[in-house]
Amino acid sequence: MIPSLQDQESSSALTFALLTALGLGACSPTTPDLQSPKRRQNPEYPVPASEIPNPAPLYTQDPTGERALAFSPYRPSSEVPLHARVQHVTSVGIELSFVIFDSRNYQFAVADKEGGPDTEWTTSQAAAAAHNAVAAINASFFDKEGQPLGLVIEEGRSIGRWNSQSALTSGVFTVEKGPRLLRRRHWRSFSPTRHLVQAGPFLVENDNLVHGLDDQKSSPRSFLVWDGRSSWAFGYTGQATLAGLGRALAAQPLTKLSITTALNLDGGRSSDLWVSPLITGGPLNTRKHWNKPVRNYILLQRLPGSEAGPPQSLPVER
Helix, strand or coil: CCCCHHHHHHHHHHHHHHHHHHHHHHHCCCCCCCCCCCCCCCCCCCCCHHHCCCCCCCCCECCCCCECCCCCCCCCCCCCCCCCEEEEEEECCEEEEEEEEECCCEEEEEEECCCCCCCCCCCHHHHHHHCCCCEEEECCCECCCCCECCCEEECCEEECCCCCCCHHHCEEEEECCCEEEEEHHHCCCCCCCCEEEEECCEEEECCEECCCCCCCCCEEEEEEEECCCCEEEEEEEEEECHHHHHHHHHCCCCCCCCCCEEEECCCHHHCCEEECCCCECCCEECCCCCCCCCCEEEEEEECCCCCCCCCCCCCCCC
16 A cells, blocks of 8 residues: 555655654763773872882891881882982081982082192082082091092092991992982992992981990081982081980971981091082081081082083182
């Protein structure tokens, strides 16, 4: 039977409605299963900090049988580099002076006087000026002949010999891919070593005072401070015992830097810290008239493009 024209129009309308409904359904967005374990992790969003396990201690006993401290849990560096500045504080009755900085903005260098302490730069200020540095501090101990007491490396060149005996060389400051402080017995070079100084003893390790330090002889002290990440400081005190200085540093006197590790450098008449006036809070010059020349220095140099322009030429005190 041939359908009437009215029946044909009704059938066409019904077909159009069905096709429209099917088309809209096919174009509708599908809600993803957010609970699906197969969902890909967005690479722009890291794993939550709560899911990152703390590292296990690397060691619990060293070869000599002395109990060693476990490493502190991992703490990432601040996203904003620490602005360099001079800071003076009093902690446990001891006056301390620091130049605090971030190794993402600055680099270390060792400057050694091959001819001995009485040659070339006789002050830390002169050493800084000769190497375009904004700060300098005396570094390793040296013997009566002016030779380094332990190993020193300057721009890959080895000077002196590795000392595995003296407490004054029990720590190592080294610059490889980055700077670090560690015990002599734990140092292994897995990449070319640019700079290195043996010094000691340690004053603070893993945020704690090192026990057994001398608490009798009071003297001017130079030291290095590190938070285990990218924040560092050169430090000076005019009078303290090693134990007293350790207590003052372990009390955490700095608001912007947690002192995880502190290493003693040569002290007494060798203590000499200089900081440029280009650093906030500078200049700082701790040198006294009775200071004597030293064998080497640790220098602080700005990285290109960091914080401010390169240091300008400064008058040098000879």
